[in-house]
Amino acid sequence: MIEVVNLHKSFGDAHVLKGITTTFEKGKTNLIIGQSGSGKTVFMKCLLGLMIPDEGTISYDGRRFALLSGDERRDLRQDMGMVFQGSALFDSMTVEGNVMFPLEMFTKQSRSEMEDRVNFVLKRVNLVDAHKKFPSEISGGMQKRVAIARAIVMNPKYLFCDEPNSGLDPNTAILIDNLIQEITKEYDIITVINSHDMNSVMEIGEKIVFLKNGVKEWEGTNKDIFRTDNKAITDFVYSSELFKKVRQMYLKDGD
Numbered sequence: 084m085i086e087v088v089n090l091h092k093s094f095g096d097a098h099v100l101k102g103i104t105t106t107f108e109k110g111k112t113n114l115i116i117g118q119s120g121s122g123k124t125v126f127m128k129c130l131l132g133l134m135i136p137d138e139g140t141i142s143y144d145g146r147r148f149a150l151l152s153g154d155e156r157r158d159l160r161q162d163m164g165m166v167f168q169g170s171a172l173f174d175s176m177t178v179e180g181n182v183m184f185p186l187e188m189f190t191k192q193s194r195s196e197m198e199d200r201v202n203f204v205l206k207r208v209n210l211v212d213a214h215k216k217f218p219s220e221i222s223g224g225m226q227k228r229v230a231i232a233r234a235i236v237m238n239p240k241y242l243f244c245d246e247p248n249s250g251l252d253p254n255t256a257i258l259i260d261n262l263i264q265e266i267t268k269e270y271d272i273i274t275v276i277n278s279h280d281m282n283s284v285m286e287i288g289e290k291i292v293f294l295k296n297g298v299k300e301w302e303g304t305n306k307d308i309f310r311t312d313n314k315a316i317t318d319f320v321y322s323s324e325l326f327k328k329v330r331q332m333y334l335k336d337g338d
């Protein structure tokens with residue numbers, strides 16, 4: 084479990100995170116949602132250990148970040164996989180090279196061990212014939228699959244995804260969401276996703292943390308969203324007429 088207690092972060096006079104307390108559990112897709120500027124990215128950077136909070140604690144299966152030695156922090160970072168917004172693949176490297184990169188950087192595995200692992204994760208994300216292609220030669224959805232393969236190649240305990248659906252058409256976005264959720268369950272990972280996408284919220288929001296102006300305004304599951312009276316979350320999620328209608332139908336059916 085990732086446990087966050089009373090997290091605060093300011094930049095000068097701007098108090099961006101205001102006392103966030105929450106937990107993220109194993110085998111679940113956890114979503115951080117909120118309007119632009121609400122503090123989602125800053126929160127995720129704190130979770131990744133890239134930003135140091137001013138106050139509060141983050142513990143990863145009992146490992147409290149602030150109390151770890153340099154070596155222990157390095158080990159923790161190796162337990163983290165990251166899917167960046169826009170995939171962030173190296174253009175000059177093939178698909179295989181991109182996925183192998185963390186293994187080359189952080190392990191002493193032999194070439195054939197690395198190739199086996201790369202083949203395994205590329206197969207897992209349903210990319211079998213793309214090893215020798217360059218990012219520019221494959222579609223946006225395939226690039227996301229490569230980014231996911233690269234994020235899981237080191238067998239992480241924690242997977243962080245920043246807007247994994249950005250730039251994808253709705254069908255491909257759902258496939259990517261489902262892939263992330265399947266992988267989360269299959270490998271019992273703690274996955275935390277920064278998202279703007281309401282389809283993702285409804286589809287894979289097993290736990291949703293809603294930030295408003297740096298405060299945790301609401302948390303719950305995608306099903307709880309249908310029933311909640313919290314105006315801030317309903318206004319945010321149901322800014323679309325379609326979702327308003329879906330909610331009414333859901334409440335009428337009583338499930």
Ligand SMILES: Nc1ncnc2c1ncn2[C@@H]1O[C@H](COP(=O)(O)OP(=O)(O)OP(=O)(O)O)[C@@H](O)[C@H]1O
Nearest residue numbers: 094097099117118119120121122123124125126279
């Ligand atoms: N390094 C920084 N220095 C100063 N201010 C920052 C820094 N990083 C973020 N901020 C401020 O913190 C606030 C929250 O930013 P953040 O990027 O976390 O929002 P967000 O919810 O991720 O928005 P978006 O959905 O648009 O990505 C913003 O007002 C931003 O200007």
